Amino acid sequence: GAVVSQHPSWVICKSGTSVKIECRSLDFQATTMFWYRQFPKQSLMLMATSNEGSKATYEQGVEKDKFLINHASLTLSTLTVTSAHPEDSSFYICSACRLAGGPSCEQFFGPGTRLTVL
């Protein structure tokens, strides 16, 4: 199967610091990865689309200077939460897109990263 990992699985940081979250596709190459955010007992909200070798595309309302995305290789995308504040505390989930030759890629999701900002 297709496996996507995230690191770390959880992180606690002080307000004002930056935190980097990694998303890796372990057994396939992903030219496109997605970053989602999930609040407690709520749905996943798409934050941005990460394309290998190019700038990320952010959804409306997501601050690109706060949530820096780097997709440096076909198996790794990183999300850096800069100058984190308590309201950034959330569950961040990535997915990697595996194209199957059809009109729709299949997204494989990572296990998520729980960020708590004190």
Added chain:
Amino acid sequence: AQSVAQPEDQVNVAEGNPLTVKCTYSVSGNPYLFWYVQYPNRGLQFLLKYITGDNLVKGSYGFEAEFNKSQTSFHLKKPSALVSDSALYFCAVRGGMNSGGGADGLTFGKGTHLIIQP
């Protein structure tokens, strides 16, 4: 803009009984529809998808879903529920028309807690 509605926060079913988790959608063009399941502290797991073809789609763990274009619905079903089916279920949609070569982020419903009682 596309949207997904899961009208039930929670569905309770006795083990062995059939279950239905409801989902309706709104999207431009032909929809790509997905169901995912999320267990506590674990990532999203893909259950099934509808892209084109037969309206009845069969997926993992005995689940199936029926695409109904006139009612814009994609309800998840299983003939006989198991206690182990208890989890959080998400319906998701992606618009069929895109300029991104097949890789677009998903719009998720808010999720439905499925509780199977022994």
